[in-house]
Amino acid sequence: MRYIPNTDADRQAMLEAMGLTTIEDLFSGIPKGLRLNGPLSIPKALSEQEVLRHMRMLAGRNANVEDYAAFLGAGAYHHFIPSIVPVLTSRGEFMTAYTPYQPEMAQGTLQAVYEYQTLVCQLTDMEVANASLYDGSTGVAEAVLMARRVTQRDEVLLSEAVHPEYGAVLRTYLQNLGMRVHEVPVDGAGQTPLARVREELSARTACVVVQSPNFFGVIEDLSGFAETLHHEKVLLVQAVAEPVSLGLLKPPGAWGADIVVGEGQAFGNALSYGGPYLGFFATRDRYVRQMPGRLAGETVDTEGRRGYVLTLSTREQHIRREKATSNICTNEGLCALAATIHLCTLGKVGLRRVAELNLQRASYARQQLAAIPGCRLPFSGPTFNEFVLETPKPAGDLIQQLSAHRLIPGIDLGRFYSGRSHQLLMCVTEMNPREDIDRLCSAVSTAIRAS
């Protein structure tokens, strides 16, 4: 078997050197009754060409977003990944390296992590970022747990417009920890109203969690949030599911956020049916010791040369065990590297340009779709590259009808919120050419007229 070099002759030589006769001798410590008597019931081995053929067959049963015109977002975004990103992340020196516990032989990984941390801080206008968490959803859970440690309080105010699956994960994480989650509904603009947040604040509130752009695609206006919350010693946690928006939008740090958490998939990571993705996490220097996750820091070696190491490890599980800030060990290192390379490639100007392009294509689509008789935009607030369209037909029916035309118009909001089954969450990026947008509008229009 080509992955296992040792031949039967090698095995014999090694056994003999140890004074053993058969491989069986190595397993004599396992009770006989536990030993398997026959091979596992799984399919027989396939050659390399056969396995690829099988995988292509399975993959062929999936509609990929380049064969269909898809307008899907909601925490997973179809953006262009420059060719050099996978070329670099597939280098064996990056891909098959380990967590950089031995820094002398991992400066490549460590310097890249330091650069990643810097980019996250620059994007979000925060002071310190970690080396990654699993994804946006677990990131929100970790942010709330951190807010609990910092404030020693046990209530969370969660905007209803935070990604519902992020909210679900938060509730799973909190279920045994005696913390309560109160939901704050959005207003007619589709934004989380400060007045309502203020009403719900109490002496037990640890943090308020908002997402911007939010799940309805609406850009939150966080004017006054930080001042109000900080007056009550409550932390402001801002989630960002579509970080391309940060090319244009006021960053969370500028809003006074204490913790910023989000989904970095949009930078350099394939859609890949929902994973592996990338949780980015940033906070203020004064909270760094409560921050979960790995952290790279700059230092020098014995000769005074600049180098990087993992630092503040006493926060982590391998040192602090049950008192650790998190149980996280393996995180999303290669995904963070992909995001780093992607962002370096986009650069200052490219980041802004791609954000503008997303806004322009989405605005065009939004305008065309809202003009279809019977359709309307239920939220009046400003949007970036996602928006909700209300249609006379149930969204689920539209989606089903349009798939016959190799079109996926969006997501049925009724799947996440009761009473919204006539609302489609639609996303338009630089990967949706105008031709596809026009085809979408025409198909939606036709489908509605037909009913």
Added chain:
Amino acid sequence: MENRQTNAVQGIQGLVFREDLIFEQSAPGRVGYSLPAAEVPEIPAETAIPAHLLRDEVAGFPEVAELDVLRHFTRLSQWNYAIDLGTFPLGSCTMKYNPRVNEEAAKIPGFSRIHPYEPEELVQGALQLMYELERYLAEISGMDRVTLQPAAGAHGELTGLLMIRAYHASKGNPRRKVILPDSAHGTNPASSALCGYQVIELKSSKEGVVDPQAVAEVMDEDVAALMTTNPNTLGIFEKHIQTVSDIVHRKGGLVYCDGANLNALVGIARPGDMGFDVIQFNLHKTFSTPHGGGGPGAGPVGVKAPLMPFLPVPVVEQDGDRYRLDYNRPQSIGRVRAFYGNFGMLVRAYTYIRTLGPDGLRRMAETAVLNANYLLHRIKDYYEVPYPERPMHECVVSDKHQVEHGVKALDIAKRLIDYGYHPPTIYFPLIVKGALMIEPTESEGKERVDRLAEALIQIAQEAEKDPETVLRAPTRTVVSRLNETRAAREPNYCWNGR
């Protein structure tokens, strides 16, 4: 080319590497991006979004041409050691070959370019892959049902513990304690605490295994679970596991298996047959998905039937030849992450299992165990072996002999770097002072195991005859030992030079 800040020469000069931060290589106006024309009206942002919601450009963001980005990261990669370069015997991490056919499979557009919210009829291949992978993992481990949702081992541990707690809660008492051996990996108590459990540590027996007596003494109806690993973190098979499981089960508790060490058992024996009720798999260990410098991994969890109602939602179900996602699971612990799992890693692990088949998987485990035993046999006269029991896929020695000459496990590790190897895991498990945990994996041929052994032997001899050489190590790396104290005391986590 010179670094403006340090005057140090940049680029490759023989074997000397100097690499500025990407920000230090930035120059205004340089571009690396490519974008299509708008094709639609190019409205300025201010016409669509109120000005106070907009930002200025991102200060300090790099402006670098494409080739310079490529060169920067290519050069950085050359500073790394990796499995692709040589033996990587890190105990408990199972640093085996990451097959490239797995990468080819994951890249296929029908896997890499599918959106998690596509209608189910349009992703039947993805659902089928998940369904089948669950069954392979269940078969390998002797469990009844598997969830692929968790993103890594620690995440899987939390998921398993949440299910254990939900199970107990459904019987009227969630219980308050988890017991685990003093040799447990740090994620075990950390995950327990995250679940709201108090951790009770058990002293391992003098044979290095979980002691049935010790378990019996603490086991009561307030203990939710025993959390352990088999083989354990000493690489030794937990020979009392069935007895211990009985003790726990008799008081209504459950037994959790940290599956990090599964590479020793595949095709040989199954945790589900030993009394374990839950197990998390580390696909980035046993199942060859690449470590990536710190992930991504995947931590699926297998459970016995009584825990099935509590699995995270959604669950992949099959109706005839159609697959679907079932959300109708009223007793589920809920979601542990958005979407369905680290799907890209599931594709890789699936490809690996289909490549090896039952015979290949068995040979993998046999060879992993053979290699570790052979290595131990070769070095046992030079390093103290704290526990005499035959290990499985990894062996633990200590620095006891070397400490007599002022050389510690850390120094041995750093010197091994000079010999061209990544060191073994050091100072873990905690129950062995000055531990070195070595796991060659089945990916190494006999001659490589021999060479690793010879390097370790030479270092042992150096420790005795020329300890200074060991204490100064590493000297053949790009940087020498780094000042970790300074990193903690003079925080610098983010480039701030504008």
